[in-house]
Amino acid sequence: MTSFAKPRIRRKNEPTNDLGLTRADYEGAMSTLCAGCGHDSVTASMARAFFRLSIEPHRAVKVSGIGCSSKTTAYFLRESHGNNTVHGRMPSVATGAAAANSSLSYIGVSGDGDSLSIGLGQFVHAMRRNVNMLYVLENNGVYGLTKGQFSASADLGSTAKKGAPNEQPPIDPVSLALSVGATFVARGFSGDREQLVPLIEAGLKHKGFGLIDVISPCVSFNDHKGSTKSYAHTYKYYHKAVHADFVPPSQDIKVKYDDGEMMPLELHDGGIIRLRKLEKGFDPRDRAAATMALAKAQQNKEILTGLIHIDESLKDMHELNRMEDRPLNEIPYAELNPGAAKLAELQKGFR
Amino acid sequence: MSVAAENDFVIKLANVNGTGSASANGLLMKAIFRMGVPVVGKNVFPSNIQGLPTWYEIRVTGDGYRGRSGEVHIMIAMNAETYEKDLAEISPGGFLIYDSTWPRPHFMTRKDVTVLGVPLAKMCNDAFKVARSRILMKNMAYVGVVAALLDLDLHVLHDLVREMFSSKPKLIDLNMQAIALGFDYAKEHFACPLCFRVKPMDKTKGKVMIDGNSAAGLGCVYAGATFGAWYPITPSTSLMDGFAKYCAQLRVDEDTGKHKYCIIQAEDELAAAGMVIGASWNGARAFTPTSGPGVSLMSEFIGFAYYAEIPFVLFDVQRVGPSTGMPTRTQQCDIQLCAYASHGDTRHILLFPADPGECFEMAVNALDLAERFQTPVFVLSDIDIGMNDWMVDELTWDDNYQPDRGKVLSAQQIEKIEKFHRYLDVDGDHIPYRTLPGTHPKGAYFTRGSGHNKWGGYTEDGQEYKEVVDRLRLKWASSADHVPAPVVIKASKKANCAILSLGSCDGAVIEARDKLESNGLPLNYMRVRGFPFCSEVEEFIEDHEEVYVVEQNRDAQLLNLLLVETKVKRKKLIPVLHYSGEPLDYRFVFDAILKAHEMRKSA
Numbered sequence A: 001m002t003s004f005a006k007p008r009i010r011r012k013n014e015p016t017n018d019l020g021l022t023r024a025d026y027e028g029a030m031s032t033l034c035a036g037c038g039h040d041s042v043t044a045s046m047a048r049a050f051f052r053l054s055i056e057p058h059r060a061v062k063v064s065g066i067g068c069s070s071k072t073t074a075y076f077l078r079e080s081h082g083n084n085t086v087h088g089r090m091p092s093v094a095t096g097a098a099a100a101n102s103s104l105s106y107i108g109v110s111g112d113g114d115s116l117s118i119g120l121g122q123f124v125h126a127m128r129r130n131v132n133m134l135y136v137l138e139n140n141g142v143y144g145l146t147k148g149q150f151s152a153s154a155d156l157g158s159t160a161k162k163g164a165p166n167e168q169p170p171i172d173p174v175s176l177a178l179s180v181g182a183t184f185v186a187r188g189f190s191g192d193r194e195q196l197v198p199l200i201e202a203g204l205k206h207k208g209f210g211l212i213d214v215i216s217p218c219v220s221f222n223d224h225k226g227s228t229k230s231y232a233h234t235y236k237y238y239h240k241a242v243h244a245d246f247v248p249p250s251q252d253i254k255v256k257y258d259d260g261e262m263m264p265l266e267l268h269d270g271g272i273i274r275l276r277k278l279e280k281g282f283d284p285r286d287r288a289a290a291t292m293a294l295a296k297a298q299q300n301k302e303i304l305t306g307l308i309h310i311d312e313s314l315k316d317m318h319e320l321n322r323m324e325d326r327p328l329n330e331i332p333y334a335e336l337n338p339g340a341a342k343l344a345e346l347q348k349g350f351r
Numbered sequence B: 001m002s003v004a005a006e007n008d009f010v011i012k013l014a015n016v017n018g019t020g021s022a023s024a025n026g027l028l029m030k031a032i033f034r035m036g037v038p039v040v041g042k043n044v045f046p047s048n049i050q051g052l053p054t055w056y057e058i059r060v061t062g063d064g065y066r067g068r069s070g071e072v073h074i075m076i077a078m079n080a081e082t083y084e085k086d087l088a089e090i091s092p093g094g095f096l097i098y099d100s101t102w103p104r105p106h107f108m109t110r111k112d113v114t115v116l117g118v119p120l121a122k123m124c125n126d127a128f129k130v131a132r133s134r135i136l137m138k139n140m141a142y143v144g145v146v147a148a149l150l151d152l153d154l155h156v157l158h159d160l161v162r163e164m165f166s167s168k169p170k171l172i173d174l175n176m177q178a179i180a181l182g183f184d185y186a187k188e189h190f191a192c193p194l195c196f197r198v199k200p201m202d203k204t205k206g207k208v209m210i211d212g213n214s215a216a217g218l219g220c221v222y223a224g225a226t227f228g229a230w231y232p233i234t235p236s237t238s239l240m241d242g243f244a245k246y247c248a249q250l251r252v253d254e255d256t257g258k259h260k261y262c263i264i265q266a267e268d269e270l271a272a273a274g275m276v277i278g279a280s281w282n283g284a285r286a287f288t289p290t291s292g293p294g295v296s297l298m299s300e301f302i303g304f305a306y307y308a309e310i311p312f313v314l315f316d317v318q319r320v321g322p323s324t325g326m327p328t329r330t331q332q333c334d335i336q337l338c339a340y341a342s343h344g345d346t347r348h349i350l351l352f353p354a355d356p357g358e359c360f361e362m363a364v365n366a367l368d369l370a371e372r373f374q375t376p377v378f379v380l381s382d383i384d385i386g387m388n389d390w391m392v393d394e395l396t397w398d399d400n401y402q403p404d405r406g407k408v409l410s411a412q413q414i415e416k417i418e419k420f421h422r423y424l425d426v427d428g429d430h431i432p433y434r435t436l437p438g439t440h441p442k443g444a445y446f447t448r449g450s451g452h453n454k455w456g457g458y459t460e461d462g463q464e465y466k467e468v469v470d471r472l473r474l475k476w477a478s479s480a481d482h483v484p485a486p487v488v489i490k491a492s493k494k495a496n497c498a499i500l501s502l503g504s505c506d507g508a509v510i511e512a513r514d515k516l517e518s519n520g521l522p523l524n525y526m527r528v529r530g531f532p533f534c535s536e537v538e539e540f541i542e543d544h545e546e547v548y549v550v551e552q553n554r555d556a557q558l559l560n561l562l563l564v565e566t567k568v569k570r571k572k573l574i575p576v577l578h579y580s581g582e583p584l585d586y587r588f589v590f591d592a593i594l595k596a597h598e599m600r601k602s603a
Helices: A038-052 A068-075 A090-100 A112-116 A120-129 A173-179 A193-205 A231-237 A287-299 A340-350 B021-034 B080-089 B105-109 B120-127 B131-150 B154-164 B170-189 B212-222 B237-250 B269-281 B292-308 B335-339 B356-373 B383-387 B411-416 B462-481 B503-518 B535-542 B557-565 B586-602
Strands: A060-064 A081-084 A105-111 A133-139 A184-189 A209-215 A238-247 A262-266 A272-277 A303-310 B008-016 B039-044 B053-061 B074-077 B095-099 B114-118 B207-211 B227-230 B262-265 B286-290 B312-318 B349-351 B376-382 B389-393 B446-448 B487-489 B497-502 B523-528 B546-551 B573-577
Touching (some): A038 A068, A038 A133, A060 A068, A068 A081, A090 A120, A112 A120, A112 A133, A112 A173, A120 B269, A173 A209, A184 A193, A193 A209, A193 A238, A231 A238, A340 B207, A340 B237, B008 B021, B008 B080, B021 B039, B074 B080, B074 B131, B114 B170, B131 B154, B131 B170, B154 B170, B212 B383, B262 B269, B269 B312, B286 B292, B292 B312, B292 B335, B292 B376, B335 B349, B335 B376, B349 B356, B356 B383, B376 B503, B383 B503, B497 B503, B503 B523, B503 B546, B546 B557, B546 B586
Parallel strands (some): A060 A081, A105 A133, A133 A209, A238 A303, B008 B074, B095 B114, B227 B262, B227 B286, B286 B312, B546 B573
Antiparallel strands (some): A262 A272, B487 B523
């Protein structure tokens, strides 16, 4: 067995959200990943974000591909449907699912192998379509389940556990996302929940495709000296460009913004992302500027994190396809069936 | 020697593709159809946009046969590159019509063929100014020639031209003029009509002309499909075009302009499969049209849908393989691929339409069966059915139809049960209940392609694994009585021999069977329409001494499937295999069966 039922423990004076649910209501099965795995922190952050947003667990949908990261959808939101699809193909299943019912919250969990090698095509095209979902890419630079091969996100010169250096240039999911027009692009670190949770909240509320690339070290195969995806390396070169706080629409916003410091950004549902600039001259609403900042950070070997780009103006997949607001799977058959008389009329053109 | 006949001949048009001949040829066929005479049309075209040879064959068949005859009586040779081949193909006593702007004396080498030259290019160059018109109008000019030679009703032709160009009225006069040019020339220079001629009949009432892909797309609309994903591939593309066209006509809210459907052109077939699975899993009726190469690419997802029990409808419009093969030529070469697509122990439900009418019906069947049995369902059409216009009975619809959405629990039903288990056989019918995301907190489950037990939990336990896959096998087997039943035609007297066939072989087989019976060999005929095979199929084979299995592939895929999936004896089954890529003709079937039968008798 690789998943275990987790006992539900009720504590006194536990905090509850607007639905009266506790954090434990957002948990799932017991993780079977290695002790200290970055992915478990990401799982906790995702559960926390859903809790804070007061999303009913059964109104969320979790999708994943294959790999260590993809297993984690079993470890949170036990009352949500999960779909652990095939390797590298989660984006297509998520696309179809989102098309069928626009009223649910979709979260996809994937890894660097699943997204950047076998699944690169689907990953890119889901962004191009602006599918309304949050895509969390747990990035550790290595294939864990098959025991330590380099992934496509491994940096040049980063070494394998046995010492061999990687000699192929990496694919950076964030740069890639910017280049194909993704409308919400962020990077986080599994070791920084304070930054990550609000990013997930904002990404879930963003209308369209949200990508969060989360550096999430693999303790078993890529946490050694010489690896650029280790805890130590990430802490050292971690660079926060923009901190994002998510403020749901129900809360009265009375925050004083200092000029140039805070950038409130309204989302489609009325929620607000408060962006706190940590670096001068960087505005995530400007795709070109974001691309520049990213390139500069890469040159300086810094890991640029935070909400790197957001564009709320572009149409999502449903809008692009001129779909009704009502979910497709709720349209009664009577409205879909043109009827026998119409069929006879249509066929006048077939004679 | 072929016999001159009214309403019983074949006219073949040899063209260069990309010159606008397709609409002219379609016009000719429709004119004959509107004169009440049954027609069979076959378009044999290259995998190319412009410049390669293409043929269009119209069989005029007062008897109403639906396959090819294997003969050509009148050849309209408009492609200099294929003149020799086209000339050689004409049956003795036939005619060749060609563009005599450039005279070809060597056509006279065949004494048994009458050559009629019409200076089409010259006439069109003299009559029309614009270069493109001169090329396009040549087609209409030969339509005029054929109209005179076959005694076609000019009023019918003129009506068709008006309908064809109703949105571009300026072109009507131009086309009429071209038809008149050809018509008048033929009347003046030849003894019209020929011995091969069309005489009005009353045999096309209640019939329509439609291609299988459009019919399947329309069937998906009527069945209530709301989601389609696809990757462009010949010859399935026009199926999604059909769905899109009818959705645009029938599924757009008049006030808001909003769509009650979603069509996504995927980045490849893998993604198309994933999208359909995602949408079906989430409660929308969904499908993908593809062809053999697409099925190869979708195979991993097909196994996922099979094991995780997700409805998944695929239309495989078969084309000649292997590999890229001959993408515009027809075959029935994916039968075994689809029956067991994907790694591991997998087996699927297949439907075999024989004509566009059945494409319409089986689109509905497929969507119902996929949701009832929570599994992939393949509709195996082919280029012949999918891309040719066929004369079929007018499509009908039962307004009492309700989609079979299968065993999906509502929020109220979930509320009442203590605990939901996705893969538990509650009713003993091998079909578990499923829930849709967002319905109820108690309805959640984790869908996975990895090992799972009947409770829906992950497992690597052998017994738990077997329990689920054994049920899957029983579930699949139980669908045998729910797929469309076979169609049987009995010989007029007792027959020890029989034909078993499927799909687009039907027209040629029926005609061959009639002719064999007149020739003293009575045969019963069964056309299978679904897989798994129902018990009737096995009984039918058992009831006969020899069964000729007619199919369009090299490896006898249907025959082998029968051997694997029934207890019938190998020696009873005789393969009749046609796999040149051209639609089957009755002569081939007739000759092959007669020859095989004689050989068995003498053995």
